[in-house]
Amino acid sequence: MKLDSIAVLGGGPGGLYAARLLKLSHPDAVVTVYEQSTPDSTFGFGVGLASRTQHNLRQADQDSLNGIVAAAYGHEASMRVGDNEVHLSSGEVLAIGRTELLSVLQAFARGVGVNLRFSDRRAVADLDADLIVAADGISSPTRTGLTDDFDPSIAKGDGLYLWCGTDFALPRAIFVPVTTEHGTFVAHAYPYAKDRSTFLIETDEATWKRAGFDISTEETPNSHSDQVSLDYLQEAFKETLQGHPLIGNRTKWTRFRTIRCRRWHTGNVVLIGDAAHTAHYSIGSGTKLAMEDAIALDRSLLEASALDEALENYETARRPAVEHLQAIAERSMAWWDSFPERLDLPVAQLMVAYMTRAGKVSVERFVESTPDVARPGLAAYANVDALEVPSAPEVTAWVLGRPLESSGRRFTDRLAPPRLRTAADTVAVEVTVRPWSEDARKLVENLPSARAYWLTGPDDRETVYDRFDIGERIRRTTGALVVAEVPVGFEGDAAGALVSERIDLVAFYRAD
Numbered sequence: 043m044k045l046d047s048i049a050v051l052g053g054g055p056g057g058l059y060a061a062r063l064l065k066l067s068h069p070d071a072v073v074t075v076y077e078q079s080t081p082d083s084t085f086g087f088g089v090g091l092a093s094r095t096q097h098n099l100r101q102a103d104q105d106s107l108n109g110i111v112a113a114a115y116g117h118e119a120s121m122r123v124g125d126n127e128v129h130l131s132s133g134e135v136l137a138i139g140r141t142e143l144l145s146v147l148q149a150f151a152r153g154v155g156v157n158l159r160f161s162d163r164r165a166v167a168d169l170d171a172d173l174i175v176a177a178d179g180i181s182s183p184t185r186t187g188l189t190d191d192f193d194p195s196i197a198k199g200d201g202l203y204l205w206c207g208t209d210f211a212l213p214r215a216i217f218v219p220v221t222t223e224h225g226t227f228v229a230h231a232y233p234y235a236k237d238r239s240t241f242l243i244e245t246d247e248a249t250w251k252r253a254g255f256d257i258s259t260e261e262t263p264n265s266h267s268d269q270v271s272l273d274y275l276q277e278a279f280k281e282t283l284q285g286h287p288l289i290g291n292r293t294k295w296t297r298f299r300t301i302r303c304r305r306w307h308t309g310n311v312v313l314i315g316d317a318a319h320t321a322h323y324s325i326g327s328g329t330k331l332a333m334e335d336a337i338a339l340d341r342s343l344l345e346a347s348a349l350d351e352a353l354e355n356y357e358t359a360r361r362p363a364v365e366h367l368q369a370i371a372e373r374s375m376a377w378w379d380s381f382p383e384r385l386d387l388p389v390a391q392l393m394v395a396y397m398t399r400a401g402k403v404s405v406e407r408f409v410e411s412t413p414d415v416a417r418p419g420l421a422a423y424a425n426v427d428a429l430e431v432p433s434a435p436e437v438t439a440w441v442l443g444r445p446l447e448s449s450g451r452r453f454t455d456r457l458a459p460p461r462l463r464t465a466a467d468t469v470a471v472e473v474t475v476r477p478w479s480e481d482a483r484k485l486v487e488n489l490p491s492a493r494a495y496w497l498t499g500p501d502d503r504e505t506v507y508d509r510f511d512i513g514e515r516i517r518r519t520t521g522a523l524v525v526a527e528v529p530v531g532f533e534g535d536a537a538g539a540l541v542s543e544r545i546d547l548v549a550f551y552r553a554d
């Protein structure tokens with residue numbers, strides 16, 4: 043399709059990458075990026091790029107990926123609780139400073155003839171171009187201005203987070219909770235340069251208020267960092283920081299906003315990246331999604347004969363992958379929001395719970411890829427020596443076959459006996475609410491007392507995970523035995539839920 047002029051609103055990763063790809067595909071078109079800030083002023087610290095993302099970027103544009111890799115920093119992951127730490131070999135995860143990423147993408151866009159106009163804030167109405175790509179970020183003025191067309195919804199997370207950094211490279215990525223007199227703070231931290239690490243610290247609302255951070259947040263202007271919180275957190279995480287400071291960059295406590303839009307295009311305007319959708323940072327996918335949107339948009343424009351058709355095809359192609367990741371991210375966000383409640387689990391078992399939290403990684407795959415971390419976690423679940431844990435193909439059956447002793451009851455394996463369902467002190471609960479909703483809170487709080495709760499619900503995978511999420515809340519709130527009914531075929535998912543102590547027993551049934 044022939045395009046003479048393309049205007050890109052926003053010079054973040056999505057906008058810059060889209061501008062380069064579009065200029066490469068339409069060399070005769072005038073492609074201009076309008077960015078309200080200066081080239082080197084940005085928020086945040088490092089961003090992570092997983093190996094799958096690198097693969098996708100390589101397929102789309104080998105040269106710019108080479109530039110990104112050259113400026114990035116590889117790392118492995120670990121989780122530490124108290125004095126116990128487990129390491130996770132995570133292959134080729136790379137992290138790169140947001141400033142470095144932007145300067146690489148600026149150079150590659152400029153290199154193919156894209157016009158970059160900094161300190162130039164524009165609105166759609168100011169632009170005259172065949173195509174307007176709105177890559178103007180999470181607070182997208184384009185999305186807000188055309189709200190009837192895009193029909194956005196915005197859901198705020200329960201927890202609060204702040205994004206800061208430090209001036210040394212941690213040896214590896216680390217998840218580390220610290221409990222102070224006010225409550226628990228969890229840091230997700232990773233190195234992204236030889237003298238820099240990102241620290242993303244989160245907490246729950248009650249802890250945030252007890253520490254007085256509601257006040258410091260209120261008192262911090264948007265152009266400043268919340269120094270009261272940074273000083274406090276620097277002290278709380280001093281062991282991990284090894285005496286280094288926590289550095290802010292317009293750092294303030296925020297609630298994560300998950301953005302969804304019913305439509306991503308209208309007329310000649312199309313949304314990409316955070317403007318169209320966001321996914322919780324704990325799955326590290328915001329930059330990936332923005333850049334992969336750019337790839338899909340470029341492809342659709344090359345393949346279609348008219349703009350309407352191209353934008354429709356772009357949306358149809360991208361929506362399933364984006365919505366899938368958003369569902370995983372939502373579950374991951376809820377898992378992290380409730381993280382302090384799981385600190386009683388041995389750290390190795392907590393690592394299995396972390397890996398299987400959203401259904402992206404199964405116990406089997408975890409054992410296969412990282413046996414030296416997965417095995418101790420499974421051993422802690424079964425209370426046996428790690429040497430007794432079998433390898434990948436047998437591990438699911440092994441998890442389901444472990445005995446359980448709970449409140450004076452003995453079960454020879456984790457398959458709930460049918461008589462338990464009809465026992466006088468078992469209550470059946472049909473789960474039809476989203477696990478982190480207000481309705482879910484009411485459901486858990488108003489349960490009649492029982493020795494066992496038997497959770498039922500629809501047959502699809504999403505709602506099976508809702509059962510596990512609610513199951514965990516019920517288990518922790520009531521201390522009773524929790525059984526989840528699960529369709530045959532979801533054995534691997536049930537194994538993850540059992541090892542993570544989200545449920546105690548599982549009852550398989552044949553779905554119609």
Ligand SMILES: Cc1cc2nc3c(=O)[nH]c(=O)nc-3n(C[C@H](O)[C@H](O)[C@H](O)COP(=O)(O)OP(=O)(O)OC[C@H]3O[C@@H](n4cnc5c(N)ncnc54)[C@H](O)[C@@H]3O)c2cc1C
Pocket residue numbers: 051052053054055056057076077078079086088089090091162163164165177178179180182183203204205242314315316317323326327328329330331332
């Ligand atoms: C705490 C935190 C941690 C994160 N960690 C990761 C991670 O590890 N990995 C990862 O992949 N992602 C991560 N992300 C997400 C990532 O930062 C974003 O998803 C990503 O930057 C989205 O890219 P974008 O191009 O869509 O938008 P942005 O990067 O937000 O860029 C939008 C640009 O548009 C400009 N703009 C806005 N309005 C106008 C206008 N009217 N005129 C001109 N310019 C305008 C803005 O100045 C901005 O530069 C994290 C996000 C947060 C909040």
